Structure formats: structure tokens, C-alpha cells
Amino acid sequence: MEIIILPLILSLLAAFTGSKINKTVWGLLSFVSLFAMVYMKQHYGIHNDGVWHNTYDVPWFSNGIHFTLGIDGLTGLMILLTNLLVPIIILSIQTNNQKSLIPLILFMQAALNGVFMAKDGLMFYIFWELALIPIYFICLLYSSKDAFKTTIKFFIYTFIGSLAMLASLIYLYLKTENHSFAYDELLSVQLNYSESIWVGAGFLFAFAVKIPIFPFHSWQANTYTNAPAQGSMLLSGIMLKMGLYGLLRWFMPMAGESIAFFQPIVILLAVIGIIYGAVIAIKQNDLKRLIAFSSLSHVGLIAAGFMTLSAVGIQGGVLQMFVHGINVVALFYIVEIIETHAGSRELSKLGGLAKFNRLFAALYLIVVLGTAAVPLTNGFPGELLLLKSVFDYNTITGVFAGLTIILCAVYMLRMYQFSMLGEGKASLKEIGLMKMIPLLILVALVIFIGVCPQLIIDQISPSIQKIMLEISNSKGVLS
């Protein structure tokens, strides 16, 4: 509960004090939630044994609808990611004239924490929609161009998805014995096959848009490109994890028998998305568009790994969610630095930046390698597990998914080459030390997780085992 209220309080404070207080201070203040989280873990002795801990449960406006929050290993990792990235996102703000940006980001942080902690269907839906509001305004107020058009497209698209999910949730609610939205109650509903397909489809549509899974991605590239850097970071770093999280926590256990029906479809679409995104990324000129399509490619692999319903695929996928959050925020952070310090984010206008700042060049390179999943960087273990799971599911599909390791090297190295190496036309202004520290933190994580991924696997694996049990209990597809 504290980690929802804390950012909310900060958000209100930020809104009222306006721009009187330096943005760096807010960046540092927003670390509070992260500390609160770590403190809670120590204080309440939360173990990662797959059980929901520290649950907060009060009846709300009717008997069946409770305000229920809780933390297990999976949720813990997701809110760790959220509360780690939000301060970095705030620190990445370059100008002082975007007054509402910080309160909106902090508000978003509260909503995101809520999404990951919700143990009640309606709560999940409410936080899910709540998270949409701040990002809508961030994009609308601070987009570079076409703000209204792209933002409204993004909003309507994801909102229709949300409504589909709400329909599924209400249907399940009506089917529960004592009309409750509680997670376990919803889980225990027995649906017949055709019901389960409709319910599953409702969830899946919401999540597929958010993730996004090909071909529901058309809102993504323009939104990422036009949004302010902080918006792109929030969207790609954390918000799309909502979709993947929902897939794992809500869709897969609740889809009933229909999961066998959806499995090949989702894997096929996801693998198409991997190659589709990678192929498009190869020729992009705008760095943010390039990262958008690279992201489409990467999350496609995560979704495919989830849907293999194997321990390796799911755990690898959760690991990769964390890793992708770090890498994609680092990439957008780098782009933001390049854009403000070199004057452009178009590859055709860049090049030769490495000679101006060797440290920046080295950090950028490590992030590129992490994204390209070179061993001993964080991208590798997750990608290894995911590819293995897809390969075990179906050999040919696995080989196609595996093309990502070639294509990703093609577009990431091209990106690095054309922005940093060569003679180059651009020049890079001095980058202050404060700007480098967030990047240093992210890069340290790139290497640390690359060397010791098991530390994260240990955190999540009891929860994942429980979810897998839930999937197999209700459907018998795993046995």
C-alpha cells in the first residue's frame, strides 16, 4: 500500500510546488518508493515462496469487491522495475519548462504499482485504466508533433482493448459463486470451451494491444517517436510490461481450456512480430523509431516464450521483461542525450560522436551489446531461455525466432556505427556527470544481470511455479 501512496503524495507535492524545486531533487525523492519497497521486504520478512505477502484487503463498495493488494515474487520484480526506472526517467528530464511532467510521471508510478499488486479483478482494471490517464497527458502535452492524432489513436486503441478485458472480467465475476472479483475466486470459475474462448479473447486483445503483439502494434511506432523521451521510456520500459504481466497473471490462468486454442496463434503472431520488427528496424533513420521496432521484436519473443507454457519459457520471459525494461530505458536515455547534446536523433545527421566522449561511447556500446544479447550482458540469459523454449515447442518456429540474434546484431550495430563511429558530421556537447550517473546505474545492471541471472530467477521461480500450477489445474493442458 505504501508504494502506491508514496508516489501519489509526491505527485501532489510536485503538482503544487510546480517548478520551484529542481527536477534533480524530484528524481532523488522518487527513489523513496524504491527504498520503501526494500524496507518492506526486510521489515515484513517477505520470502519469495510463491505466496502473496503483505496483502492489504478492505471491503470496498459492495461485498464482492475488495480493495486487495499483495506482493509475490513476480509482482515484486515488476514493482522493483517500476520503482527503479521511474527515478531514472525523472532524472532524464532535460528542460525545466515541462511543469506537469513530474507529477504525471509520479502519478503513473502509483498506478503502475497498483496494476502489478492488484489481487482483485476490478482493482486491476481500475489501475490499468488509471495508468493510461497520465501517459495520455504526457504524450498530448509534450509530443513533438501530431500530438493529438497519434495520442488519440494510442488512447482509443488501448482503451478498446481495456474494455474487452473488462467484459471478460465481468463475465467471470458473474460466474463466481458469491459474486466476487477476488483473484482466487475468478480463478476457480469453470468455463465451458466456447465461454473460455470468449473470455480468453477479451483478455488477450487487451494485452496484445498493450504489449504489442503483431498485428496490433500500429499505435506503437508513432507514439514512441512523437512522445517526449520520458513518455517513450514509461511506455516501453514499464507500461508494455503491464501487457506481458497481464498475459501471465490473468490471461494464462483464466483462459481455461481455450489456452490450447490460443497457444499456436499467439506464438505464430509473436514470432512473425520478432522478424517483422527486426526487418523494419534495419533501415530506420530516426533512432526512436528504430528502438520502437526493435522493442516490437524483443517483446514478441517474450510473448512467444510465455505461450510455450514451459517453465524455461515463462521464467526466461519474466527475466527478459526486467532486462528489456532496463535496456530500452537506457536506449531512450541515450537517444535523449544525443538529441539534446548533438542536436539530432536522425542517423543521417549523426556519426563520429565517439571521439567527443569516450565514457559515453563505452556505456552506449554496452547497452547496444545488451540489447543484442551478447553473453555476459543481461540480454543473453533471457534470450537463451526464450529461444530454447520456442525451439522445444517447435523446431522450425525456433529457428525463425532465432533469426533475431542475427537481425538484432545488424540493426543495433548499424545504429551504433552511424551514430558514434566514422568521421561524422555532428559534434557532441559536454555531458554533465549528473546525466551520466543514471546511465552508469543501468549499465552496471546490464553487466550484473548478465553474469548472475540466477539471482533474479530465484526471486521469481516459486511464483512462476504457482502460476503454472494454476494453469494446469484449471485446464489440464500441461499434464
Place this chain on the structure above:
Amino acid sequence: MNSIGLILGLPLAGFLINGIFGKNLPKSIVGWLGTFTVLASFVIALGVFNDLRHAAIPSEGLHFKLFTFLNIENFNVDFSFTLDRLSVMMTLIITGIGSLIHLYSIAYMHEDEGFYKFFAYLNFFIFNMLMLVLGANFLMLFFGWEGVGLCSYLLIGFWYKNAEYGKAARKAFIMNRIGDLGLLMGLFLIFHQYQSLDYSIVLPKMADGSTSQAMLTAISMCLFVGAMGKSAQIPLYTWLPDAMAGPTPVSALIHAATMVTAGVYLVVRCEALFYLSPITNNVILWVGLATSLMAALIGLKQNDIKKVLAYSTVSQLGLMFVALGCGAYTAAMFHLATHAFFKALLFLGSGSVIHAMHHEQDIRQMGGLKSKMPITYITFLIGTLAITGFPFLSGFFSKDEILLAAFDHNKIVYVLSVISATITGLYMFRMFFVTFHGTYRNHHHSFDKVHESPWQMSLPLMILAVLSVLGGLLNLPSYLGHNVSMKLSHWLAPILPMAESHAEMSHNTEFMLVGLVVLLFVLVVLYTRNKYVSKNAVPEEDALTPSTGKVLANKFYVDELYDMVFVKPLELLSSLVDNMIDSKLIGGLIAGVSTLLLAISGLNKKIQNGNIEYYLTFMVLALALFLGFNLFF
């Protein structure tokens, strides 16, 4: 701290110190730190080598588990290492030649502004290469495998301001990744079949005959795809000549002596697997042979001193794969070792020449350098003699062993291998004579300014020259007496349980075959000497080249072919998908849906026109439907 940890940890420490603090350290400290970490690893490896000689169980090695890398259900992979007879041999080559090349680089790179970065990368390469050969499971091998690819990328593109070099670096990395994908798929298959990636579990199971032939073939083919990428075999070889964009010590270390031999190491490591996969063996044999011949032919028409050596490396690697395809694993390892000596020597020698000529690499611009650079001249001569098979030098023995194995295996393979070996003599002596003999031909750079290199460069040349001469002692042929011969065969025998000793051919046949090779060698020397020294046929030769020669000079147009078949279509596809499918088709579909929705809402608007009759009509209709539904269903 145990010896494996130290062997790996020292170069890693060198990398970290030089990489993080090197900018602020004096060059002498950076250079010597880099050199000594590798040298120390070499010394420790020597100690382990000595221990292994007296080990009770010869097939066993040292083991070292650091921590668990991943453990999910039954997918369990450790960060663990093993140092057995095979990996100690590789370790000695890597750290031994590695430290010589580090020493050489202190002088060679002295003027470079990225001096500390160069030593950091070089140390990091040694670390990754050691991880590759010391890993106790296939995933550790893969770590090293990709790691050396990364270092290769970094070092080829070392002079990053040159966009062409950057392109060569990316080409190397991407082509290697194509191979890596094959290797990764092989790993998945191995795990699928054996539920483990540890050598100690997987390799015995491969050998015990319980695996289906199809599976063995599939696994071995996947692994060989990886080997093709790393060891520059057809069709994934075109990156290696381009990789010469890197500084010359890099070419010597990575692109001649160590990294490119990783494919050979992989096959030897999985001896049982390949031994039991005859189809893959044949593929290896013919791919190796084709690569060897093709690269040798291209080498005939190259004028860049490093390009000649690059194609020579590709050709020699092809020959090693011929040996592997024939089942002669020891011969391949033997040639790997001697090739590491003489090719490192030749590259460093060429570096010495390039250094003296102020970055001139075209042999047509050289000539008569022997009087100015006596040490380089003599060591380069030794290297040339060794690679071309001058009797009793290292290359003579190792190449003969391969040729004999080929003779034993298949006479056509033998004839083609001999042709390849003969072409080796032609391009090597062409290069040697044109560079060091004849008259000086460069008008931009005065002959007086050509100078011998400092001791840090000539000492490694001399040591490598000695090794190139004596390298044959590793595995002398049996006709020289049983006490001194076949040392390497005996050393590796416990690691290679499947490869039975070949049916001994009679010494008379052996002598005849050796005699033939020596005869060819003499003819080649006489021919090239006559053409390039007496007649001074370079550079006029190029103008007179017939059209077949042009095909060779243009490397069979393979780069152009790949560009046309892979690169251009992929770029086209990318634009096409982005501009047509993504924005028009999928974007259009979404737009279509929203138009449809607007239309429906328009319809809705018409209904909600405030006219009460409409509302009532709809209410009644709906009620009727509802009731009817309830009644009938």
C-alpha cells in the same frame, strides 16, 4: 585461488584495469601490464601442463566451478571450467603466442592514441578465448565463442573513425552471428537429447551409440555451421579478408593463430559426435577442401601483403578441416599448432614491414627490403619456408600428416590437397620475393627511411621463428623412430577415444608421397624465383592478367554476389515492409476499422434523433426479441 581461476582471471584483471584506468596510466605501464598478465597465465598453464603429464587418469583434467549460471527445472548450467589435455594445449598456444603479440604491440601501437584501449581489448580477447577452450560445458564455449567474436568486432573496427573499417567489423560480427545461430540450435538439440550441456555428461553419451543417426547428424551439422562462421569456411569466409582492417597484431593473434581455429577445437572436442556422423564428416571434408583451394587461388592475385596472408589463413584452415573430415584429429591439432607459430610469425613480419614502410601494404610498392630489415627478412623467410613445407620445418611435418591422412582416405581428396599445398607455395614465394628481393619500387617513401623494427617487435619474431623451425618436434612421423615421434598423438589419445590409430601404411609409400611433395616444393621455388626475382614480373604482371586472373583478383565476385543476394534484398524488404505493409496494409486496416466505427456511430446518430416514436419502436422490438429468446431457448 586455483590455477584455472588465475589463468582466466589475470587477463580479465588486465582488461578491467587497462579499460577503466588505462587512460590515465603511462603507456609503458599499460603495455607491460597487458603483456605480463598473459605471460603469467602462460606460466601457470605450463605448471598445469606439467601436472597433467603425471596425472593418474590421463583423460581427466582439473575442474573448477564458479557458480550456477542458470537453473530452471532441469535446465541447469554452471559457470564451470575444465583443464584437460586438449584445453591445456590450446591454452598454451593462446597465452604463449598471446604474450608475444602483446609484447610486439607495445612497440607497434606506440604512437596510437587508443593505446590503452587496444591493450584492454587484447586482454579481453585472451580472456574470452580462454573461456572458450576452458569451458566445461557447451554454454561456456558459447560464451567464449560470442565473446571472441565481440573482441574481433572491436579490434577490426579499432580505428573507428574510418567508416570502411567499421563496415568490415560489422560484417565480421554479423557473419559470425550466422554461425552462432547454428551453434545455438546445436546446443538446444544437445540439451533436448541429453538433458545437459556438460561435456562430462554429453560426450560419453554421444559415444555410447544410444543416439539415433539422424540426431547425431543434426547436432553435428548445427555445430559445424558454427565452426564455418568462426573458422571462415565456405560460405561464411568473406569476413576474414576484410578483417585485415584491424591493426596487424590483431590479425596475427585473432585472425590467424587463435580465434579462427576455434572451429577446429570444437570439432576435436566433440570427436565422438563427429566420428559417428559420416554425413557431416563428408560435408566437412568437401567444404574444407573447397575452401582451401578457392582461398589459395584467390591468394595468387592479391597485392596487399595482409590480404595474401588472410587468404592463406582461410586456405590453411580449410586444410585443417580436410584433416578433420578424414578423421585425422591429431593431424588437425598438429597443423593448428604449427600454423599458429608460422602464421603469427608471418603476420608479425608483415607488420614489421608495414611499420617500416609507414602503413604501406601493397607489395608492388616494396621490393629489395632484405638489406634494410635483416631480422624481419630472415624470420619471414623461415615463416615462408615453414608454411610452404620446406623439409624438416614445422609445416612440412604437419601438412604431410594431413596429406597422408587424405591419401589414406580418398585419392581425389589427396590430389586436390596437394594442389592446394602447391598453390600455397606459389603465392607465398611470390609475396616473399616481391617484398624482399628485386628492386625497391616505392617513389613516395624514400628507401633510406626504411628501418628495422625495435626489439619488442623483433624478439617475438625470433622466438616464433624458432618455434616455426622446431614445431615439428611436437609430432614427428613414425618413420623417424618411435622414441621421438608421435608425441602429440600420444598426448591427445585419451581425449580422442574414438579415432583408432590409422592402418599404418608402408614407409615406402610414405617416403614416395613425401618425395613428391618435396619435388613440387623445389619446382615452385625455382619457378617463382625466376619469375619475380630474375624477371621482376611485378607490377607489370597485373596489366597483362588474362580474364581468368581478374576473376581471382576480384575474389570470384563472392562479395558482390552476397551483396546482391542477401544484403540488397534484405534492405529492400525492410523498406518495403515499413512503407507498404506496415503503414499501408496494417495501418490501413486499423483506419478501416475506425472508419467503420464512425459509420456505425453515424447510423446511431440518426437513430438518436429525439423522435419519440423511433425510441418506442425499438423498445418494443427489443422486448419482443428478449421474450422470444427466453421462450424458445
